[in-house]
Amino acid sequence: MIYREAGQFKTSYAKDQAIFAIRQDRYWMLLVALVAFVVIPAFGTPYFLEIIMLNFLFFSIAAIGLNILTGYCGQISLGTGGFMAVGAVASYKMAIIFPELNILVIFLLSGLFAAAVGLVFGLPSLRIKGFYLAVATLAAQFFLDWLFLRVDWFTNSSTAIEGVPRDLFGIVITGPNATPVAKYYVALGFVVVFALVAKNLVRGHVGRAWMAIRDMDIAAEIIGIRPLRTKLLAFAISSFYCGVAGSLMLFLFYDSAEPDLFDVNLSFKVLFMVIIGGLGSILGSLMGAAFIVSVPVILANAPDLLGLPISSDFAKHLEFMIFGALIIFFLIVEPLGLARLWQIAKEKLRLWPFPY
Numbered sequence: 001m002i003y004r005e006a007g008q009f010k011t012s013y014a015k016d017q018a019i020f021a022i023r024q025d026r027y028w029m030l031l032v033a034l035v036a037f038v039v040i041p042a043f044g045t046p047y048f049l050e051i052i053m054l055n056f057l058f059f060s061i062a063a064i065g066l067n068i069l070t071g072y073c074g075q076i077s078l079g080t081g082g083f084m085a086v087g088a089v090a091s092y093k094m095a096i097i098f099p100e101l102n103i104l105v106i107f108l109l110s111g112l113f114a115a116a117v118g119l120v121f122g123l124p125s126l127r128i129k130g131f132y133l134a135v136a137t138l139a140a141q142f143f144l145d146w147l148f149l150r151v152d153w154f155t156n157s158s159t160a161i162e163g164v165p166r167d168l169f170g171i172v173i174t175g176p177n178a179t180p181v182a183k184y185y186v187a188l189g190f191v192v193v194f195a196l197v198a199k200n201l202v203r204g205h206v207g208r209a210w211m212a213i214r215d216m217d218i219a220a221e222i223i224g225i226r227p228l229r230t231k232l233l234a235f236a237i238s239s240f241y242c243g244v245a246g247s248l249m250l251f252l253f254y255d256s257a258e259p260d261l262f263d264v265n266l267s268f269k270v271l272f273m274v275i276i277g278g279l280g281s282i283l284g285s286l287m288g289a290a291f292i293v294s295v296p297v298i299l300a301n302a303p304d305l306l307g308l309p310i311s312s313d314f315a316k317h318l319e320f321m322i323f324g325a326l327i328i329f330f331l332i333v334e335p336l337g338l339a340r341l342w343q344i345a346k347e348k349l350r351l352w353p354f355p356y
Helices: 023-043 046-072 080-097 103-126 131-150 180-203 205-215 217-222 227-254 264-277 282-306 312-332 337-351
Strands: none
Touching: 023 046, 023 180, 046 080, 046 180, 046 205, 046 227, 046 264, 046 282, 080 103, 080 131, 080 227, 080 264, 103 131, 103 227, 131 264, 180 205, 180 227, 180 282, 205 217, 205 227, 217 227, 264 282, 264 312, 264 337, 282 312, 282 337
């Protein structure tokens, strides 16, 4: 009886179309916001904030971007790491060339550079799809990796790109002097805003056009949806999200990183987040990112807590095996991932204790 909408009358279209239309969902989200903005910064250790939460937030933005392209528009992409590299390199160059430019503007402009690159590599999507499109985006990943490693202009003839120390409203948020709490709040703010924007996009006419292209592009074209514009828009927005995620990862987490950090393995990692979390779900992107980030930490610490003599190499291989088994499990048992399991649980609560 704790999750029922009976008696919650909606008197306007705005209330009927709200993201959280049920009162219980609004209370739940207020609780999550309280934990995220107050409890975690107040009681979280530096290790928890930097190693776990920052990684979760960066990958959440990247997973949402890939889910927009693959889950909602149906365009398979294996070039996520390359677009994240574009955002990281662009933010590094802008921070050096324009030292007075606001750091938030740098983050957003880096996403625009990544969106422009995504538009270029999204052009083949009008003629090819499925496996062939995946190979084309994989080629984009390899080309971008080669470009940033071989052309010295992007790295200023250095072996690594660096996050320049910057402050926001007098508080240092990037560089070695920035506190974990300051970095966490910046990343959390981006995740909240980007998740809300993505949720509203997929609920509107843009999202319906993406899903029509995903389900049957020929039928979508017949009813008046322009395939090229719709697909390119999905590529641009997805690349924008990935570019901002790469920029945040460089400035808030690594401080200094080689361009090959954003390699094809990173692209597959983000893809696993989307598959496990749930295709076509913003919440699934967050759940998948949380799962992929937390599993290595659990496997690294569980043997010591349980007193099991497991080497770090074996734990790393065990991590790969668990990821592979879970991907196979979700593809066979529940293709829509953790988000669908969460939805089923809420449906069960609506009927409890009188299932019918």
